[in-house]
Structure formats: structure tokens, C-alpha cells
Amino acid sequence: MEDDVDRLIAAWQRERPDMDVSPMHVLSRVTRLALHLDRARKQAFAAHDLEPSEFDVLSALRRSGKPYQLSPGQLVQETLVTSGTMTNRVDRLVGKGLVQRLPDPADRRGVQVRLTGPGRIAVDGALDALLSHEQQLLSGLASEDAASLADSLRALSRPFDH
Known part of the structure; x- marks a missing residue:
């Protein structure tokens, strides 16, 4: 079954036969899939009046366990954004209640961010919607294939983990 990436690769091979375009077989598909998944996430979260960036903060707090509270620095580590970006996200979420x-009881100058x-x-509803959609997306794969794909993607992303 030919897809858009196959056609894109064939065009590059025709125009640049001197280049090895084989990485595109995997990485162009990952890139395109990421765009589709980003759209799906936005739809799932919009039903709960959340932006993906807001979900990231709320889910970090929710995963932390009771009392669902982290320092801004811990949130920065969990979400891989700058402290300035985190301040803006927390401000929006405070505004939404x-x-x-x-x-912070351990640091008079510090604060803790707590999930209300x-x-x-909101985060539980958005997670339910997201997981329902993701399960539908993966329903065409056998569980062994999904596990193998997860292993391959883990290996591919390992150099980016810190």
C-alpha cells in the first residue's frame, strides 16, 4: 500500500538520485503522524476547555499524586519548557481556577502549584477523551505490533532523553 510518504520519497529519488533518502521512510511518517496526533489532542482537550500546554501542566500535577502539588521548577522539568513559559501557563490556569x-512551607520565597x-x-476528563481516541487509533495494530513499535520509538528517542 503506497502512501504520501512513498510518493514524496519517489519524487526525491527521481530528482536527487545521488542522495540516500531512506531515513524519510521512518522520520517523515513520524513527523506526519505527530501532526495528526497534535490535531487529535487539541480536539480532545478543547472539549474540556483546555489547550495542550495547559493539559501538560495539569497532568504533571495529577501524576504527582496527592496533594497534586509541585514547585514551578518541578513543573519545568516535567514539561520541558522554560521558567518564563511555565509562569505564563500557571497564570492562565490560576485565572481559570x-x-x-x-x-512553599520549606522556602519562604518559593511557591507550590496545586491542582484544584x-x-x-478537567484533566481527568481530557485524559479519558485522549485515551479513548488513542485506543481507536491503535486498534488497527495487533498488540505485539504496537509493543514492537513502542520499543522501536523508545530506541529512536533515547538520544533525546536527558
């Missing part, structure tokens, strides 16, 4: 800032009840409802 989904998180609150609390004094409405924040927990």
Missing part, C-alpha cells in the same frame, strides 16, 4: 499558588478540584475534573 484550575490550579492555585500556595506558599475543577482542575482535577
